[in-house]
Amino acid sequence: MLDLETKHQNTWCLGCGNFGILNAFKNCMARLVEEETSLDEIIMSCGIGCHGKIFDYLALSGIYALHGRSLATAQGIKLANPDLKLICFGGDGDSLGEGLEHTLFAAKRNMDITLIMHNNGIYGLTTGQFSPLSKIGYKGLSTPQGNIERPFEPIPLLLEAGATFAARGYSAKTEHLSDLIHAAVRHKGFSFIEIMQPCVSYNNTYQLFNQRVKLLDTIPINRMHTLELARNKDEIYIGIFQQEEQTVYHESFYSDTNPYKQRLSSSQRKEMMNEKE
Amino acid sequence: MKNQVYSILVGGKAGEGVKKAAQVIGSILSSHGKHVVQMDDYQSLIKGGHNFSVVSASVEDVFTVYGTFDLIICFDKRSIDEHAASLKPGGSLFYNSDDGDFADGIPLPLSSLMKRHYTDPRNVSIAATAVICSVMGLSPDLMSSVIKKQYKLNFAENIVYAQSVYELVQIRSAFLLNSVSNEDYKYHSGNQLIVLGAWYAGLDFYYGYPMTPASSILHYIALKKESLKMYAIHAESELAAINMAIGSAIAGCRAAVGSSGGGFALMQEAFSLAGMAEVPLLCVLSSRPGPSTGVSTYTAQEDLLFALHQGHGEFSRVVASPDSFERAFTLAAELLSLAWQVQIPVILLTEKHMSEGMANLKLNYSKLPDTEVTPADLEAKYERYQVTESGVSPLAFPGDAPSAVIKWSSQEHQASGLRTDAAADIVLMKDKRQRKTKLLIEAIRAFQRVAEYGEGENLVFAYGSTVLELREAQKHCEIPFKIIAPIYLEPFPEAELLPYQGKIAVVVEHSCSGAFAEFLSWKLQLKSMHNILKYDGRQFDPIVLAQKLTEVFNA
Numbered sequence: 163m164l165d166l167e168t169k170h171q172n173t174w175c176l177g178c179g180n181f182g183i184l185n186a187f188k189n190c191m192a193r194l195v196e197e198e199t200s201l202d203e204i205i206m207s208c209g210i211g212c213h214g215k216i217f218d219y220l221a222l223s224g225i226y227a228l229h230g231r232s233l234a235t236a237q238g239i240k241l242a243n244p245d246l247k248l249i250c251f252g253g254d255g256d257s258l259g260e261g262l263e264h265t266l267f268a269a270k271r272n273m274d275i276t277l278i279m280h281n282n283g284i285y286g287l288t289t290g291q292f293s294p295l296s297k298i299g300y301k302g303l304s305t306p307q308g309n310i311e312r313p314f315e316p317i318p319l320l321l322e323a324g325a326t327f328a329a330r331g332y333s334a335k336t337e338h339l340s341d342l343i344h345a346a347v348r349h350k351g352f353s354f355i356e357i358m359q360p361c362v363s364y365n366n367t368y369q370l371f372n373q374r375v376k377l378l379d380t381i382p383i384n385r386m387h388t389l390e391l392a393r394n395k396d397e398i399y400i401g402i403f404q405q406e407e408q409t410v411y412h413e414s415f416y417s418d419t420n421p422y423k424q425r426l427s428s429s430q431r432k433e434m435m436n437e438k439e
Numbered sequence: 440m441k442n443q444v445y446s447i448l449v450g451g452k453a454g455e456g457v458k459k460a461a462q463v464i465g466s467i468l469s470s471h472g473k474h475v476v477q478m479d480d481y482q483s484l485i486k487g488g489h490n491f492s493v494v495s496a497s498v499e500d501v502f503t504v505y506g507t508f509d510l511i512i513c514f515d516k517r518s519i520d521e522h523a524a525s526l527k528p529g530g531s532l533f534y535n536s537d538d539g540d541f542a543d544g545i546p547l548p549l550s551s552l553m554k555r556h557y558t559d560p561r562n563v564s565i566a567a568t569a570v571i572c573s574v575m576g577l578s579p580d581l582m583s584s585v586i587k588k589q590y591k592l593n594f595a596e597n598i599v600y601a602q603s604v605y606e607l608v609q610i611r612s613a614f615l616l617n618s619v620s621n622e623d624y625k626y627h628s629g630n631q632l633i634v635l636g637a638w639y640a641g642l643d644f645y646y647g648y649p650m651t652p653a654s655s656i657l658h659y660i661a662l663k664k665e666s667l668k669m670y671a672i673h674a675e676s677e678l679a680a681i682n683m684a685i686g687s688a689i690a691g692c693r694a695a696v697g698s699s700g701g702g703f704a705l706m707q708e709a710f711s712l713a714g715m716a717e718v719p720l721l722c723v724l725s726s727r728p729g730p731s732t733g734v735s736t737y738t739a740q741e742d743l744l745f746a747l748h749q750g751h752g753e754f755s756r757v758v759a760s761p762d763s764f765e766r767a768f769t770l771a772a773e774l775l776s777l778a779w780q781v782q783i784p785v786i787l788l789t790e791k792h793m794s795e796g797m798a799n800l801k802l803n804y805s806k807l808p809d810t811e812v813t814p815a816d817l818e819a820k821y822e823r824y825q826v827t828e829s830g831v832s833p834l835a836f837p838g839d840a841p842s843a844v845i846k847w848s849s850q851e852h853q854a855s856g857l858r859t860d861a862a863a864d865i866v867l868m869k870d871k872r873q874r875k876t877k878l879l880i881e882a883i884r885a886f887q888r889v890a891e892y893g894e895g896e897n898l899v900f901a902y903g904s905t906v907l908e909l910r911e912a913q914k915h916c917e918i919p920f921k922i923i924a925p926i927y928l929e930p931f932p933e934a935e936l937l938p939y940q941g942k943i944a945v946v947v948e949h950s951c952s953g954a955f956a957e958f959l960s961w962k963l964q965l966k967s968m969h970n971i972l973k974y975d976g977r978q979f980d981p982i983v984l985a986q987k988l989t990e991v992f993n994a
Contacts, residue, residue, distance in 0.1 A: 165739075170857050184752070201527065205837055207686075210849075217846070218807060218857045223837055226848040226858065228712055231682040239684020241672065242644065246690070246837055264682075267675045422836065425643050426668055427869045428809070434667075435639060435804055 164192040165281070170218040175188075179359030182333035183280060186217055186340040191222075193344055205246050207236040207378040209256035212287045213280035216251050230260025233268050236275050238423050243422040244412045247347055248275040255285045258314055269323035269352045271411040276346045276353040279316065280333075282361040290364035316356045317392040317403055321385070326351035328404040330392070332375045333359040334368065338400065345402060357399060374398045444493040445473075445614045447510040447817045448525070449567050450518025454486035455515065456564030461492030462587045462626070462797065464571045468496045469626050469799035471575070471618030476907075477797040478504040478978060483651075483735045490516050493632040496615075502763070502907040503796075506980030509612070510574065512567045519544065531610045533570055535563060547607055556600040557593065565590055569601040573608035575615040581812050621803050629767045629793035630655045632802075633723060636771030638667055639807055641779070642721070643692035646680035651735045653697040653725045654790035681709040685718050689847050691836030699940055700773060701732060707750055713784035714754030716847045717824070717832070717872070720783075721775045722749075726790040728976045737976030738791035740903060740949040743958060747929050753869075755876045757785040757883070758929040762890050764798040764904035766926065766962045769806050773886045778807045781879045782831060788928070790949065792904035792978050808885065815840065822854040823847060826867060830874030878913035880930050888925070888932035895919030897992050898944035900959055902928065904978070905947050911981035918992045920945075931962050945991055947971040947984075969994075 166188055174180045175313065195201060206224035208214040209232040217226045227235040236248045257265045257279045268275060284302060285291040291304040295316065300309040317328050325351040332340035339357065346353035348363030358366040382388035388403050426434070447464055451457045458479045465475045473496040481490040481785040493504040506525060511532040513519045516539035519532070523541065526532050536546030547570075549563035559873055565586065582605060583598050590597050627635075634642075634656055637808030647657035660671035677698055684694035696706065702723050713720045724746055728739040746758045757777055761767040767789065774785045815821060821843035825832040835843050846856025851868060853859050859868075880959040887930075890906070893913050897920035901909055906924040913922065922937060943966045946956035951974040959965040969991045973979055 168855075168857060175533070183650075190585065200841075202837060202841060202843070205690075215858075221844045223843070223845040224688070224847070225716070226850055226852075226856075228708055228844070228849050231678065231709065233687040234679045234682035235689075237679075238644075238646070238683035238688075239690045240686075241683070242687040242690035242692040242694075243837060263675050264679055267679065287618075421643055421668075421670060423694060423838070424668075425641075429642065431639055431641070432804070435802075 164188075164195055166191060166221045168219060168221050172219060173215060174212065175362050177362040178212070179282060179333035179361065180212060180216065180280065182336050182339065183278070183359065184206050184219055186331070187216075187220070187343055188334040189340040190334070190343040190347065193340070194347065199247070203245065203247050204249065204372060205236070205239055206249050206251065207232040208251045208352070209253065209261065210287070211253035211256050211285070212282070213251050213253040213256065230256050231255065231264065233264040233275070233277060235262060237268055240273060240275055241412060241415075241421070243420060244274070245420055245423070250275060250277045252277060252279050253286070254279060254281045254283060254295040255293040258316065262294070263279055265320070266323040269320050269325040269354065270327055272324055272351045272408050274350055274352070274410045274412060275306065276343075276355070278343065278355050278357060280359045281316065281356050281368070282359045282365055284361060284365045286361050286364060305355070314395055315408055318389045320354045321388065324352070325354045325404070326406050326408050327353035327402070328400045329354070330358065330400045331357045332371055332400050333357055334371070335375070335400065338377070342402065345405070351408060354406070358400070371398065375400055377401055378403065443614060444495050444505055445500055445510070445513070445612065446493060446505045446508045448491055448508045448522055449492050449512045449514075449573070450489065450491040450522055451514030451564070452486065453481060453484055453488050453490045455514050456491045456561040458492050460564040460567035461494050463568050463585065465494045465797060465799070466589070466626050466864065467568070467571055467575070467577075467585060468494065468618075469624050470620065470622055472621040473497065473618065474499060474501050475799045476501050476504055478792070479795060480977070481736050489521060491522065491734040502910040503978060503981060505982065507982070510570075512570055514549065514563050514566075514608070525923040528540055533608070545610070547604060548603065552600060552603050553594045556603060557596045559593070565597050565601050566604045569604035570608055574610055574612050575618060576611050579605060581972055595911065619753070625802065626797055626799045627764070628655060628795055629764055629789060629796045630725070630795065631659050632764055632768040633664070633771040633787060634659050635802070636768040636807070637695055637775050638669055638722060639804070640772035640775040641693040642669055642695055644684065644687045644694040644776060645669070646674050646694065646696050647686045648674055648680050648698065648702060649669065649760040650676045650699045650702045652794040653699055653702070653723060655795065656697045656723060677705040678709070681706040685709060685716070686721060687715060688718050689836075691839075693719070693779065695721035695723065695775070696940055697725065699725055699727050700729045700745065703742070703745070703749070703955060705729065710784050711750035711752050711754070712849050714750055714756065715780040715849055715851075718847070719778035721771070721778055721787065721944055723787045723789070725794040726788070728974070734976050736791070738904070738949060738978060739974060740790055740905065740955070741974060742788065743928070743950070743954045746786050748955060749786065750784070754872055755781070755783050755879055756929060757783065757879065757927070758788055759786070759927045760788040760903040761793060762903060762924040764793070764796070765800055765803065766890075767793060768802060770926065772807045777879065779812050780882050781875050782834070782934070783875065783879070788903065792907070817843060821845065823856045824854045824868065824871070825851055826854055827870050829878045830871045830879060834921065872940055876930065881964045886927070888927040890924040890926055892922040892924070893920060895921050895990070896944060897921070898923060898939065899943050899988070900924070900945060900955070900965065901947045902955060905949060908981055908984055909947060912979070912984040912988060915982055915985035916988050918989055920988065920992070936963055942966070943968045945969050945971060945988065949973050
């Protein structure tokens with residue numbers, strides 16, 4: 163039985179959507195291990211926010227990075243040792259606010275990394291302000307008169323930026339979510355999963371999502387169709403919207419090199435210096 | 440002849456190949472036994488405007504360029520207007536006679552010759568190579584081989600054009616004639632030397648964003664990808680760059696970033712992350728006049744306090760500044776090695792003058808530090824922030840340590856890397872990180888921390904490229920003085936500078952606030968006799984600096 167426990171006290175609110183994400187993720191890890199992936203190869207990178215606490219609840223190597231920068235840090239890890247499987251956790255604020263440029267560039271580069279975005283539609287940990295994905299009219303501490311900005315559409319945005327795998331899950335449908343995470347990790351290229359995650363404290367969308375979430379049972383026929391399905395608010399489709407293979411950044415950059423495993427030793431550099439002379 | 444320095448100025452529009460022309464001149468002089476130094480003055484534009492480059496050469500060491508010239512080569516009229524007054528008595532000024540007349544100069548119809556000899560005329564700059572070869576009395580064959588190497592495009596036309604200019608030059612320089620061939624010395628810029636030093640100490644990755652005068656670090660590393668197996672990534676911003684560098688470091692590769700003041704401002708938070716998470720990171724801060732965007736293509740020393748206090752929160756860092764081109768090479772290696780030994784961020788502080796200046800030298804590898812780091816004992820359960828006596832925890836990287844859970848964190852943490860806000864944990868970790876300072880100071884003892892040049896009762900303090908200006912000024916100052924140049928600024932080399940505590944000295948810096956003088960007053964109770972401040976973005980002409988010093992000492 164795979165044990166990823168850390169014994170760290172869990173401080174998510176009772177009923178938080180993050181529990182579902184954590185369970186789905188653990189099940190996915192168990193499956194990867196069964197498929198002979200070593201846990202040592204799996205690196206997690208979290209930002210700051212309620213989502214980020216997952217770092218303390220999983221006995222996996224990685225970094226509790228800066229707010230918005232977890233994807234940048236993860237790219238640096240990947241480039242140093244491309245044999246590692248990088249799984250980035252982000253919140254809607256972390257990934258599409260503070261860290262927007264890193265998210266878009268990771269997609270643009272088709273970096274072989276998975277981004278799991280916990281979309282609760284607000285900033286939870288800092289007590290309920292609006293986020294880049296909050297609906298118009300949302301009243302939080304920084305927008306007491308109601309949010310006046312339109313939210314981004316994450317999946318269309320990421321697809322436009324170049325993501326080669328884009329999916330949506332729901333934190334309350336853990337089995338389905340676990341499969342999505344598995345597919346994302348196995349996908350070679352930039353994988354984006356938007357997880358609809360209710361926040362019991364500031365944005366309790368359980369009822370809304372339970373009514374509207376629907377399994378994506380059609381394979382979108384083209385990009386227009388994909389975007390239409392992704393944008394639908396009356397029926398919130400969950401499933402894989404896009405999955406295609408394209409060249410990944412690190413292979414274009416240095417082919418099948420592994421800079422960490424093949425790094426030049428001190429004596430090799432000494433020798434090369436002497437040869438230059 | 441002792442102290443004789445031969446200086447050459449090449450002037451023209453941006454895009455005309457002025458800098459390259461000067462580099463070729465510098466290379467030629469270098470391979471003919473001269474000590475050479477070069478400085479490029481250019482504007483923030485791509486074509487037009489006015490650029491000029493200066494090469495100063497001597498049989499002895501020459502540390503910085505001079506402001507009056509033995510030879511001036513003008514590609515356009517503006518260069519004549521700007522620089523004719525700086526020609527030394529007995530010097531020669533060659534100018535492009537197709538762009539105006541100048542009675543006191545030697546006309547060369549460069550534009551018409553160019554149009555005659557090229558099907559696709561670009562610029563007249565190869566004329567500079569022809570002029571120097573002729574003035575040095577070098578053979579046309581030698582000139583051809585230089586051009587073949589340095590100007591590969593349109594090689595055949597280049598030779599014919601150069602030959603046509605060469606034949607028109609009758610002047611010969613007594614100083615440069617019969618120069619002895621010498622290929623031992625290599626011509627490098629400060630930035631290139633920093634790269635080579637860092638590479639030697641194990642640099643694998645560099646993440647950057649173009650910003651003058653640090654951009655050439657990014658370019659040079661990108662060029663050396665295949666030959667040195669070192670990777671340069673031009674990231675989407677400085678924020679990306681430094682966080683990516685931290686990522687590569689925690690995966691076990693040595694990484695560096697570089698920028699100027701503004702870019703560094705963006706990197707502050709992640710610099711602080713390196714302090715908290717204990718990530719080894721080399722940062723190159725090459726200054727230009729500020730504040731803000733400032734004057735992008737000129738030089739200054741306005742970032743001393745900024746470098747010393749990079750990153751919010753309390754944690755150790757090293758800040759050191761190379762006082763010579765040789766030092767740029769060795770210091771980069773020392774700093775990267777310190778970063779990995781103590782697991783802290785380190786800053787190599789320099790300025791445009793050193794970064795983009797060029798000099799020829801024979802690289803001395805004997806002084807480079809040994810840079811291997813002892814791996815973790817992986818028998819025991821691994822904890823990234825294991826509390827040790829020295830404060831330094833053993834490092835482990837993914838793949839090396841089966842079943843090890845290696846957690847790095849931007850938050851305060853327990854030894855395991857898991858987050859904490861408990862009072863006892865906070866104190867434990869802060870003490871641990873603080874303890875590393877002792878090890879750091881020990882480790883720095885292996886390196887030269889202060890440089891001193893000359894003897895005399897009069898003391899002059901400076902750091903970075905200002906020391907180049909002072910060493911050259913020393914040759915022209917009748918009153919002897921001693922230059923004291925701290926190389927390591929943080930941790931401050933108290934022991935080495937103790938003899939100067941409470942003393943009176945002159946402080947020279949490229950700052951308008953005199954921050955270095957204040958810093959010395961704080962650290963050393965140094966009493967400034969006089970601050971010589973230059974903050975117009977330009978380097979000191981050593982003769983002018985010598986005059987200023989003489990005035991100050993006489994007062």
